[in-house]
Amino acid sequence: MGECFICDKHAGNIETSGAVIYEDEHVYVGHIDRGGQPNYLGHIMIDLKRHVPTLADLTIEEAKTFGITMARVSKALKESENAEHIYSFVSGNAVPHLHMHLVARYPGTPREYWGPSEVYDWEGAPMGDGEEVVRLCGRLKDYMEQHAV
Ligand SMILES: [Zn+2]
Numbered sequence: 001m002g003e004c005f006i007c008d009k010h011a012g013n014i015e016t017s018g019a020v021i022y023e024d025e026h027v028y029v030g031h032i033d034r035g036g037q038p039n040y041l042g043h044i045m046i047d048l049k050r051h052v053p054t055l056a057d058l059t060i061e062e063a064k065t066f067g068i069t070m071a072r073v074s075k076a077l078k079e080s081e082n083a084e085h086i087y088s089f090v091s092g093n094a095v096p097h098l099h100m101h102l103v104a105r106y107p108g109t110p111r112e113y114w115g116p117s118e119v120y121d122w123e124g125a126p127m128g129d130g131e132e133v134v135r136l137c138g139r140l141k142d143y144m145e146q147h148a149v
Pocket of ligand 1: 004005006007008050051052096097
């Protein structure tokens with residue numbers, strides 16, 4: 001085990017509930033894993049493979065792949081999971097290894113729960129266990145393979 005959770009995950013040293021959605025030389029895409037707590041379905045993480053903390057550290061090649069991946073995963077969430085909007089952010093407060101959160105908002109979400117963390121507070125939010133996360137990841141993976149660039 002190294003000192004970085006995300007590097008360890010990429011190396012396969014950590015079990016996460018979500019299956020891999022997409023992976024290439026620059027990025028790794030998977031579902032968030034809240035360590036046994038129910039997951040908000042459609043909270044996706046795009047990790048850079050290289051251990052650097054911020055978007056400012058991307059090479060041009062990495063930035064191209066990262067941007068294209070953001071767009072493709074967002075499209076998959078809309079088309080495959082019926083998301084009506086996708087929130088995105090980079091925090092980095094917890095782990096200084098660049099990862100972007102993409103959080104789907106689904107139709108019918110009350111206005112007071114709009115926002116990437118607010119959606120978690122909605123009682124009607126689509127939460128799921130590990131099996132549901134794996135199925136969701138499979139659907140997104142299939143969509144992205146069928147709509148390859
Ligand atoms: Zn790392």
